[in-house]
Amino acid sequence: MVNLHTLHTQRAKAPESTREADQPSSHVMTFGADQPLKLDCGIALSPFQIAYQTYGELNAERSNAILLCHALTGDQHVANQHPVTGKGGWWDTIVGPGLPIDTDRYFVICSNVIGGCMGSSGPFSTNPQTGEVWGLDFPFVTIPDMVRAQAMLIDRLGIETLFCVAGGSMGGMQVLQWASAYPHRVFSALPIACSTRHSAQNIAFHEVGRQAVMADPEWRGGRYFAEGTRPRRGLSVARMAAHITYLSDPALHRKFGRRLQDREVPTFSFDADFEVESYLRHQGSSFVERFDANSYLYLTRAMDYFDIAADHNGVLAQAFRNTRTRFCVVSFTSDWLFPTSESRATVHALNAGGARVSFAEIETDKGHDAFLLDVPEFFDIVRAFLDAGGAVRGLKK
């Protein structure tokens, strides 16, 4: 076994008073002046750091590593207790010993994206040049930038080829970017509920969220951290609106219907009479306790800019030409944020590029969020796809 701990430049156990954004409760890899991150916006970010978690052990051949890419508001805490919320990891139903992404068999890595707020360099991190929080001075980042940073981390961990890169939503975008930018380093790819480009409708939803944040006077032109405020209401509204897009009409109806919240009759006020209102308010208010508003602006923007075809003369198939990566594309029937048609377009391009691709559409009424929920048919496919790839790659059962 490779002892990864020798590779860690820092194993930060943050005291409660320090900020997760600078000293996260996870592994951290720092990159000095000699290794800047060359961003698409033209700026070389240096120094910078990547916060990451690992589960399981890397085998001697270094052939069993799976990189998981988190979604917009996720982070590196895939399968452990979250240091801020105290809740379980965002994919702890699927990642763990004996689970479909089996940590007894695979070495699982997940890093906080560049631009995030859980320990990788982002707008909520301290700018080493000024000693102040970056805020809007942080350079704009893209999905390819996130993947470039992850590739530097993987280099540092001494891994040449990843057995699999997997993720849903914004994580799925990163998976596709990995497969397109580093085909020789990706043995298999599992892009879930995602697209090779952000649709106009999705950009529109993101813009609503951003405007809600920026309309909050407590945002203070993005300098709330310096003025001791936080745009709680704006970010909360952004989260409420976004949350609706992660669900589906049938799921909302099943969960809440038109039921009233702790009352027999409407109050004839703008109080949260309906259960669904109360639920959304809770989603909004709990989100602001764990997420930085500026980081939300940056990451939604990164998704908006994402368009793999645009980087290949508008021909998506060119992005995956002659790839040897094994793909399994997954979509969900009730997902209207990244509908099946988007996944089908990805599959079409992969096929045209000659890729070995499977495509499964999972029937569920749980909407976009289905990839984070307990959907047995989805779990079966993830397990089977990894098992089949593992057999080809010669990984021990």
Next chain:
Amino acid sequence: MTMTIVQGYTSAAPATDAPQTYRGDHLLVAGMVEPGSRVLDVGCGDGDLLRLLETRGVDGRGIELSREGVNRCVAKGLAVIQGDADTDLVDYPDDAFDYVILSQTLQATRQPRVVLEHMLRIGRHGIVTFPNFGHWRMRLQLLLRGQMPRTDSLPATWYDTPNIHFCTIKDFVQLCRVIDASMDRAVALNTWGTPLRLSAPWWFWNLFGEQGVFLLNRGGKGR
């Protein structure tokens, strides 16, 4: 027309096939595919044929219309996508595969001729298996009962069958001529899945073959 003897094809199966029993027509098709080639199975169902092919070192891909079928294939580790032969084959580039297989699929397509033409464009070879509507039992049911035939292998009623374009072996041979496809091998299987005598004339095949299995190539004009 060239016809090659296909008897003995089952002996090609390696010992690893043992835990699973394969259908007679699948074994016949697999015997027509060169090991190590790239194959697209259009309408691959539960993936049994693809799985058999992969045991023989074939790089197989599948298209399947039903979501349940696709998910069962992916769960078997096969590279299968959900799609429709009538609408999706147009997206595949020329010569993308060594073989394109339509195993019990052609009769369920809306435009069999177009599908066949795409098959021979995408693959250098095509393999087609289909139920022969000229089989004597079909003829007898229509003649004596005056109703659309139903058999053990085709049990669906006319109003809920996915099979909308039935043909006879004779019809299929005619279509091959129309689209300039050359028949490198032709086999008729009887009710028990075993090939009929090769020396038998076409009318005999058309009457006693329950399934037709054809290995096609592009004809002279396409070469």
